[in-house]
Amino acid sequence: MTDGDGAADAERRRLAEADEGVAPWRRWGPYLSERQWGTVREDYSTDGDAWSYFTHDQARSRAYRWGEDGIAGISDDKQRLCFALALWNGRDPILKERMFGLTNSEGNHGEDVKEYWFHLDNTPTHSYMKYLYKYPQGEFPYADLVDTNRARGRDDPEYELLDTGVFDEDRYFDVFVEYAKAGPEDLLVEITAHNRGLDEAVLHLLPTLWFRHTWSWAGGTAVPALRAADGGIRADHDELGTRRLYHDGAAELLFTGNETDNERIFGSPNTTPYVKDGIGRHVVHGETGAVDPARTGTKAAVHQVRTVPAGGSTTLRLRLTDTELGDPWRDFDTTLESRRVEAELAARGLRLILDFVPNHVAPDHPWVTRHPDRLIRGTADDLSRTPGDFLESDGRILARGRDPFFPPWPDVVQLNAFGADLRTATVDTLVSIGDQADGVRCDMAMLPMNDVFAKTWGDRAGPVPAEDFWPYVLPRVRERHPDLLFVAEAYWDLEWALQQQGFDHCYDKRLYDRLLHEDAESVRAHLGADLTYQRGLVRFLENHDEPRAAAALPGARGRAAAVAVATLPGATLWHEGQFEGRRVRPPVFLARRPREPVDEPLRAFHHRLLTAAAAVRRGEWRPLVPTGRPDDDTHRGLLAWTWTHADARHLVVVNQSDRPARARLSLPWDDLAGREHRLTDLLTSRTYDRDGGELTDPGLFVALEAWQTHVLEVG
The missing domain is CATH 2.60.40.1180 (Golgi alpha-mannosidase II)
Structure with a gap:
């Protein structure tokens, strides 16, 4: 649907909440660097040689002081608690925990990271992030990259990772990491590894949680703690409080300390048996004593081993949250998909409107058993006398959903718009929709109106409330979502009444009928209505209830009508398939449709029309x-x-x-x-x-x- 104005999108609402201090949406984000080793931030050398003072080879064993690094990593905004992905292909001499690169003296053109990774998406509040890392299935050529580049001169080309042959025959994994925020302190993580090679391959996934080392320096903090807990790992920190990392599927939980391995780095005794490289030594070299059997520490990993078929993929889900959850996965997939959609819509400059049916629900809806008082009830005599109007469900006789003019719909049961509990539940449902979308389309919005509902159901609905349905519902929803856009599917010339009851836009079915069946004089009379009313109308030539425009208004006549609805005040509804000239209207509940050839000239016309309409409809x-x-x-x-x-x-x-x-x-x-x-x-x-x-x-x-x-x- 196109409109000159509209509600702020979900990401803008999150930004506003962050800016106003309502919710800390920016607290968690991609604040880990891909490389902390070899930087001046960690340089305490006497000669200022940061590259030699803290090398890549040391990074897996030596605690950083001023920052952390990791693959597809995130942290809180003070980098106290960190999360990133570690990998092992069964062949590398070390875990892949961070990016590898050449120092100034090793590269023939200076410093250069020799890895392939891509930041694919990120919203301003980091409500959705997507990252891709390409991990070879063969042994990573660390020494080859150093030796070959070091031997080349300034005028020679650089020797890249691709040149080593480690990606030959597509023997690598595409590892995607996605983050989605269910709330400011609730992060969903989905890791998907695709095997691009010709043979199955083993991949160790080690999503890792750790605290930046802040406790042993002068003026340091109290030592935080990670420990095994139901469903994953619990993290306790004096400033951050408690966090939980949940994982799906069976996993080996590995714990160690984010402490320097002094024996390896400096040749001096360790202060603790469990040090920074302990998880890598356990996984790669089988050193069972390198991780804490008590399953506590300041660094921990969820270790899963997956065999990925050729051309196949494997997925691991995790959730990092400040809340103890009985079922971390209940809303995981829907939330992740919502954030994906929001990010895609934002990239395209679009907003999301979800559909809501206020009049009826399916017979297997949870309300049927849990809240039967929200439904219109019948009796055994009603069912016997008019079985087309009623049905039996779980021992109850329920009315089928209907409007006042047509027979009941066979596949739904009727809600009671006069019921106080139903009205409260409607508010709650719409608030939930507002948490996910920028607007809501209310199906057959005129049916719950007091006069229409009384005409339809009479005494079965009970006494008529003093307040009409939508004047009760909409203000209460707008207390939570003041910018949520409300669109009413409306018929029977009730558009003005629904606008007065709080809807921003109503379907302009009357204009559709005039364009289809009447002449220009009739259309002109329709457009003579009050301009405020006109701005609150949704113009359309087809929707899921009407015939396809290409069938009902073929050729030039359809293009003329499209120009009219696209350039009038108000909003314009464009239906799926309308631009391509689809002529078959499948039933609403049919998940597939017949193949139809695309009308390329019609699609090109609509492309020109939308561009023109955007320029025209101003002022x-x-x-x-x-x-x-x-x-x-x-x-x-x-x-x-x-x-x-x-x-x-x-x-x-x-x-x-x-x-x-x-x-x-x-x-x-x-x-x-x-x-x-x-x-x-x-x-x-x-x-x-x-x-x-x-x-x-x-x-x-x-x-x-x-x-x-x-x-x-x-x-």
Whole structure:
């Protein structure tokens, strides 16, 4: 749906909450560097040689002081608690915990990281992040990269990881890491490894949680703690409080300390038997004593071994949260998918509207058994007398959902819009939708209105509440989501009433009927309504209930109607498949549809139209009245309006008839006289030069063939 204005999208709401101090959405983010070793941040050398003072070879065994690094890593904004992915292919001499690269003296062109990774997506609050790392299945060529590059001169090309042959025959894993925030302190993690090779391959996944070492330096903090807990790992920190890392599936939990391995680095005794490289020594070299059997420490990993088939993939889910959860996976997939969609929509400049049905639910909906008081009930006599109107579910007789004019729908049961509990539940449901989306479309929104519902159900619904349904529901939802956009599917000329009850937009079914079945005079009368009302309408040529536009309005007639609905005030609903000219309307619940050829010219037309409409629909809209000669009434078939903005003027003309039409259109801009103006059709790129005085009096002369249009920019 397109609209000139709209509610703030979900990410903007999160940004506002972060800026206003309502919720710390930015506390957790991609704040780990990919390389902390060899940096001046960790350099305490006497000669300033940061590269030699803290090398990649030392990094797995030596505790950092000022920062941490990791693959696809995140941390809190003070980098107290860190999370990243470690990997092992069964062949490397060390765990892959961080990026490898050459120092200044090793690279023939200076320092250079020799890895392949990609930051694929990230929203401003880090509510969704996606990362890709390419991990070879063969032994990583650490020595080859150093020796070959060191031997090359300044004028030689660099020796890259790809040049080593380690990716030959696509023997590597594409490892994707996705993060999605269910809340400011609740991070979902999904790791998916794709085997791009021709044979199955073993991959060790070791998502790792650790505390930055802050406790042994002068002025240090208390020692935090990681320990095994139900479902994963518990992290306790004096400042951060308690966090839990949940994992799915069976896993080996490995614990050690984020402490320097003094024996390896400095040749001096260790202060603890469990040091930074303990997990790597355990996994790669089988040193069982390198990890703490008590399963406590300041560094821990969830170790799972996966055999990934050729061309296949494997997935591991985790959740890092400040809340103890009985079922960490209940909302995992839906939340992750929601964040993916939000990120994709934000990248495209789109917003999300979800559908809500307030009138009825499926017979197996949880409310049927848990909250039967929210439903219209019947009796055994009702079921016996009119089985098409009632059904039995779990020993209860329930009314099938319906409207006042047509037979009941066979696959739903009726909610009681007069019930106080149902109204409260509707508020809660819409608040939940508002947590996930930018707007909500309310299906058949007129059915719960007091007068309609009383007409439909009479005494079965109980006494009519003093307050109508939507005036009760919508203000309460807007207390939580003041910018949530409400769209009503509305019929029976109740659009104005629903706007008055709080809806931002209502379906303009009357315009659809006039474009399909009536003439231009009827459409013109419809467009004479109050402009505030017009701005609150949703114009459409098809939806899931109506025939496909390509079938009902074929050819030029459909294109003329599309120009009209796209350039009127209000919102425009474009239905799936409409641009491609699909003619078959599958039932709502059918998950598949027949293949249909794409109408490429029609798709190209809609692409031009949407581009033009975005330029046109700005500023003030004003309908025009075409005039013609007394002996030529074809002007009655024309529709016309203008849009006036500070930096642009546009004129739209539609021949809403099956014969040629001619008219004069007096343009509303008083400053046109005295010079020539160029009119450019935004759909065809044709230009017309006209005298300014003529454009206002007697007006621009327009002649259009049947169902033809102009969308003119007035220069």
